[in-house]
Amino acid sequence: MSGHDNLNHAAQRYVIGVDVGTGSARAGLFDLNGNMLSVSKRDISLFRDAGSVVEQSSTEIWIAVCDIVREAVALAGVDPAHVIGLGFDATCSLVVLGEGGRSLAVGPSDAPHRDIVVWMDHRAVKQAERINEMGHEVLRYVGGRISPEMQTPKLLWLKENRPHIFDAAWQFFDLADFLTWKSTGDLARSTCTVTCKWTYLAHEQRWDPSYFEQIGLGNLAEDAFARIGQRIVEPGTPLGQGLLQEAADLMGLLPGTAVAAGMIDAHAGGIGTVGVGGKPTSNMAYVFGTSSCTMTSTEEPVFVPGVWGPYYSAMVPGIWLNEGGQSAAGAAIDQLTSFHPAAAEAAQLASSQGKSLPALLADHALQQVSHPSDVVALATGYHVVPEFLGNRAPFADPHARAIIAGLGMERDLESLVALYVAGLCGIGYGLRQIIDTQAGSGAVVERVVISGGAGSNPLVRQILADASRKPVTTISAQEPVLLGSAILGSVAGGAFSNVRDAMDALSRVADEYLPVENELEERHNSRYEAFLRLQETARVIQSS
Ligand SMILES: Nc1ncnc2c1ncn2[C@@H]1O[C@H](COP(=O)(O)OP(=O)(O)O)[C@@H](O)[C@H]1O
Ligand SMILES: O=C(CO)[C@H](O)[C@H](O)COP(=O)(O)O
Numbered sequence: 001m002s003g004h005d006n007l008n009h010a011a012q013r014y015v016i017g018v019d020v021g022t023g024s025a026r027a028g029l030f031d032l033n034g035n036m037l038s039v040s041k042r043d044i045s046l047f048r049d050a051g052s053v054v055e056q057s058s059t060e061i062w063i064a065v066c067d068i069v070r071e072a073v074a075l076a077g078v079d080p081a082h083v084i085g086l087g088f089d090a091t092c093s094l095v096v097l098g099e100g101g102r103s104l105a106v107g108p109s110d111a112p113h114r115d116i117v118v119w120m121d122h123r124a125v126k127q128a129e130r131i132n133e134m135g136h137e138v139l140r141y142v143g144g145r146i147s148p149e150m151q152t153p154k155l156l157w158l159k160e161n162r163p164h165i166f167d168a169a170w171q172f173f174d175l176a177d178f179l180t181w182k183s184t185g186d187l188a189r190s191t192c193t194v195t196c197k198w199t200y201l202a203h204e205q206r207w208d209p210s211y212f213e214q215i216g217l218g219n220l221a222e223d224a225f226a227r228i229g230q231r232i233v234e235p236g237t238p239l240g241q242g243l244l245q246e247a248a249d250l251m252g253l254l255p256g257t258a259v260a261a262g263m264i265d266a267h268a269g270g271i272g273t274v275g276v277g278g279k280p281t282s283n284m285a286y287v288f289g290t291s292s293c294t295m296t297s298t299e300e301p302v303f304v305p306g307v308w309g310p311y312y313s314a315m316v317p318g319i320w321l322n323e324g325g326q327s328a329a330g331a332a333i334d335q336l337t338s339f340h341p342a343a344a345e346a347a348q349l350a351s352s353q354g355k356s357l358p359a360l361l362a363d364h365a366l367q368q369v370s371h372p373s374d375v376v377a378l379a380t381g382y383h384v385v386p387e388f389l390g391n392r393a394p395f396a397d398p399h400a401r402a403i404i405a406g407l408g409m410e411r412d413l414e415s416l417v418a419l420y421v422a423g424l425c426g427i428g429y430g431l432r433q434i435i436d437t438q439a440g441s442g443a444v445v446e447r448v449v450i451s452g453g454a455g456s457n458p459l460v461r462q463i464l465a466d467a468s469r470k471p472v473t474t475i476s477a478q479e480p481v482l483l484g485s486a487i488l489g490s491v492a493g494g495a496f497s498n499v500r501d502a503m504d505a506l507s508r509v510a511d512e513y514l515p516v517e518n519e520l521e522e523r524h525n526s527r528y529e530a531f532l533r534l535q536e537t538a539r540v541i542q543s544s
Contacts, residue, residue: 012078012079012082013031013032013082013084013493013495014029014030014031014032014037014076014078014082014083014084015029015030015032015083015084015085015086015087015486015489015490015493015495016028016029016030016069016072016073016083016085016086016087016253016486016489017030017087017089017268017479017481017482017483017484017485017486017487017488017489018065018068018069018086018087018088018089018179018482018485019089019090019265019268019479019481019482019484019485020044020061020065020088020089020090020091020175020176020179020265021091021265021289021290021453021481022046022091022118022119022120022289022290022291022331023043023044023046023290024041024042024043024044025041025042025044025061025064025065025068026039026040026041026068026479026482027039027040027041027065027068027069027071027072027482028072028479028482028483028486029072029073029075029076029078029083030482030483030486030490032490032495033506034476034477034483034486034505034506034507034508036477036478036479036482036483037075037076037078038071038072038073038075038076039072039075039478039479039482040067040068040069040071040072040075041068042064042067042068044056044060044061044064045057045060046118047109047111047114049107049108049109051122051123052120052121052122052123052125053107053108053121053123054117054118054120054121055106055107055109055114055115055116055117055118055121056093056114056116056118057103057113057114057115057116058095058097058103058115058116058175058178059103059113059115060113061090061116061175061179062179062182065088065179066247066250066251069086069251069252069253070250070251070252073251073252073253074252080252080253080254080257081254083253083254083257084257084258084489084490084493084494084495085238085257085258085259085260085488085489085490085491085492085493085494085495086183086243086251086253086257086258086259086260086489086492087236087259087260087262087263087268087484087485087486087487087488087489087490087492088176088179088180088183088259088260088262088263088485088488089176089262089263089264089265089267089268089481089484089485089488090174090175090176090178090179090262090264090265091118091119091175091264091265092119092149092150092151092174092175092176092193092196092197092264092265093116093117093118093119093174093175094106094116094117094151094154094155094172094173094174094175095115095116095171095172095173095174095175095178096115096116096117096158096165096169096171096172097115097169097170097171097173097178098168098169098170099168099170100170101170101171101182103115104165104168104169105162105165106158106162106165107123107162116175117154117158119149119291120149120290120291120327120328120331120389121154122148122149122389122390122398123148123154123157124148124153124154124156124157125148125153125398125399127148127153127154127156127157127160128145128146128147128148128150128153128398130156130215131146131152131153131156131215132145132146134214134215136208136210136211136214136215137208137211138199138201138208138211140303141195141199141201141309141310141311142199142308142309143304143305143306143307143308143309143322143393143396144303144305144306144396145306145396146199147308147392147396147398148398149197149327149392149398150196150197150198150199151172151174151197151198152198152199152211152212152215152217155172155217155220155228156215156216156217159216159217160216169227170227171187171227171228172227172228173189174189174190174193174194174197174198174264176190176192176193176262176263176264176265177189177190177193177229177261177262179262180239180259180260180261180262182247183239183243183244183247183259184239184240184241184242184243184244184247184259185240185244186239186240187229187230187231188229188231188232188233188237188239188261189228189229189231189232189233189261190232190233190234190235190261190262190263191232191233191234191235191261191313191314192235192262192263192264192267192314192315193262193263193264194228194229194232195311195312195313195314196264196267196308196309196311196314196321196323197264198228198229199211200229200232201312202232202311202312202313202314203301203312203313205232207221207225209221233261234261234313234317234499235260235261235262235263235267235271235317235488235499236260236261236487236488236491236492236498236499236502237260237261237492238258238259238260238492238493239259239260239261239492240259241256242255242256242257242258242259243255243256243257243259257493258489258492258493258494259489259492260485260488260489260491260492260493261488261492262485262488263315263484263485263488265287265289265481266285266287266291266293266295266323266325267295267314267315267321267484268481268482268484268485268487268488269285269287269293269295269451269452269480269481269484270285270287270293270295270297270315270316270321270484271315271316271484271487271488271499271503272451272475272477272480272481272482272483272484272487272503272507273285273449273450273451273475273480273484273507274295274297274315274316274449274503274507275500275503275504275506275507276449276473276475276507276508276509277509280297280316280319280503281297281298281299281319282445282446282447283297283445283446283447283448283449283473284296284435284445284447284448284449284470285315285448285449285451286325286431286448286449286450286451286452286455286464286472287325287450287451287452287455287481288329288330288427288450288451288452288453288454288455288460288464289329289330289452289453289454289455290328290329290330290331291325291326291327291328291329291330291331291392292325292326292329292330292427292430292431292452293323293324293325294323294324294325294393294431294434294435295315295321295322295323296321296322296323296324296438296443296445297315297316297319297320297321298310298319298320298321298322298442298443299319299320300320301320302320302322302438302441302442302443303441304322304394304437304438304441304443305394305396306324306393306394306395306396306437307322307323307324307393307394307396307434307437307438308322308323308324308392308393308396309321309322309323310322311323316499316500316503317498317499317500318500322438322443323393324392324393324394324434324438325392325393325434326386326387326389326391326392326393326427326430327389327390327391327392327398328386328387328388328389329386329427329454330358330452330453330454331388331389332386332387332388332389332402332423332426332427333358333386333420333423333424333427333454334357334358335388335402336384336386336388336402336404336419336420336423337357337358337361337416337419337420337423339404340415340416340419341410341411342411342412342413342415342416343357343416345413346360346361346413346416358420358454358457359457361416361417361420362420362457362459362460364413364417365378365417365420365421365459366459368417372458372459372462372463373462373463373466373516373518373520374520375421375459375463376421376425376463376466376520376523376524376527377520377523378414378417378418378421379418379419379421379422379425380418381406382404382405382406382407382418382419382421382422383403383404383405383406383422383426383527383530383531383534384402384403384404384405384419384422384423384425384426385402385403385426385430385531385534385535385538386402386423386426386427386430387400387401387402387403387430387535387538388401388402391535393434393437394433394434394437394438395539397539399542400535400538400539400542401538401542402538403534403535403537403538404419405530405534406422421463424459424460424463424464424467425463425467425524425527425531426531427464427467428463428464428466428467428468429467429468429527429528429531429532430531431448431464431467431468432467432468432469432470432528433531433532435448435468435470445470446470446471447470447471447472447473447512448464448465448468448470448471448472448473449472449473449474449475450464450472450473450474451475451480451481452481458513461474461511461513462513464513465513465514465515465516466515466516466520466521466524467524467527467528468515469515469521469524470515471512471513471514471515472512472513473509473510473511473512473513474509474510474511474512474513475507475508475509475510476507476508476509476510477506477507480507483506483507486506487499487502487503487506490502490506
């Protein structure tokens with residue numbers, strides 16, 4: 001082959017990344033320089049019931065995923081034979097399937113298509129509390145406390161409340177592992193999913209049966225973990241024989257196309273971003289979508305009470321991860337703004353302009369100032385601790401609740417804008433609190449590298465930099481989370497020999513948002529003090 005042919009050959013190889021977030025699934029087709037040639041998206045349903053039940057349908061998600069992959073290939077106009085690999089990431093939601101992959105109803109509605117307990121479902125709060133009281137050694141590797149967002153409390157809830165479903169279940173999957181199984185028929189689980197959400201000890205490459213016995217899930221251990229994962233592989237590992245014929249037909253790809261072991265969505269955002277500057281340990285990945293996830297990598301394990309981890313090899317291979325963030329972040333902004341009297345009118349205005357409500361509010365805020373950092377002045381008197389769905393870090397407290405301070409009788413759009421800015425500041429102060437807490441335990445970061453739907457807005461980035469006092473960096477990829485899953489596909493497809501090499505090659509710094517250094521710095525410092533005081537007050541009054 002001539003040099004010219006070689007170049008052509010490289011230019012004609014593509015990879016696909018699929019990201020299943022809470023509210024939508026996206027597929028992006030990339031070349032091997034990290035350029036995204038096409039993207040396709042579908043909204044996915046959330047079914048909510050009384051209490052904190054939140055469910056989804058794996059069938060709906062699978063159909064959406066196949067459709068968007070087919071669309072992305074068609075939009076880019078590439079020959080499917082030139083697609084060398086496919087990677088998946090998804091929220092860490094629990095999929096429950098019976099023999100032959102039949103959907104099992106996970107909740108009280110008994111609707112069989114509702115076979116996913118979504119990550120944000122807090123039905124297992126009591127089970128999590130009981131597990132925490134037992135204090136098993138494995139909890140050291142989840143920040144000291146298991147979260148009801150993780151899978152073992154959810155499995156225990158199923159066993160106690162829907163024993164017929166628990167007994168009938170053939171496989172319990174994290175959503176990303178479900179998608180790779182559907183695509184290839186391979187039951188392997190990813191180190192990322194089982195380490196972060198199922199208490200697999202990746203640093204020792206084993207499950208701990210005594211944990212499962214102690215908490216009342218001993219039968220999962222008795223059959224050598226056949227229902228939750230016997231073969232655990234690194235993200236990016238090629239699975240099975242690649243795409244099955246049926247999946248390939250649905251996706252418009254060739255059977256045998258390499259499929260990579262996947263990742264949780266936040267972690268894909270992490271590998272899509274933290275490689276910039278060549279030093280993942282200096283960078284905190286911040287994935288700002290429905291929730292927010294802070295992902296910090298260290299060479300040695302760092303134990304930070306209240307911050308999930310340390311997890312070995314769960315994101316960047318061969319190093320440790322601490323994961324914090326907030327359960328509701330974009331969702332907190334949505335909830336906060338929905339209470340305001342001007343919300344419905346503003347939402348209509350936004351839709352008439354083809355924007356989301358938060359995007360409209362950000363634009364309105366920017367129109368009133370000469371520099372983005374100045375928007376903090378619009379929020380004067382308003383303070384928000386946006387913990388609508390508990391505190392993920394650094395308190396690991398699912399019972400924590402939000403506080404909104406400073407409300408008057410205002411009904412106008414301006415006050416809604418002010419509330420929105422105060423909400424974003426609150427998200428930024430939560431980030432600052434996590435950065436400070438981790439630094440106190442030895443995990444120091446120099447910058448925040450941002451991704452996620454909410455993180456794509458320039459005003460959001462500037463407010464986060466000002467509130468957290470860290471530079472906020474963006475990478476050149478338009479969709480860093482999709483790039484992360486495409487990186488996995490590129491490794492499985494043989495374009496790179498490992499994830500680290502692919503990260504180095506494909507992520508490039510784009511912009512940097514520096515923390516403001518004029519008198520507004522002091523304004524943020526005093527607002528941060530107010531945030532801490534209000535958060536403490538919320539904790540004190542929680543049970544009264
Ligand atoms: N400019 C913005 N300001 C604040 N929040 C935003 C903004 N744009 C989007 N969001 C929020 O981000 C969330 C969607 O992010 P995305 O990453 O697409 O979601 P998913 O969790 O489904 O992956 C929604 O809660 C949305 O309201
Ligand atoms: O717990 C998670 C990561 O560890 C969830 O998957 C995540 O928080 C949900 O992600 P998103 O906000 O992007 O929908």
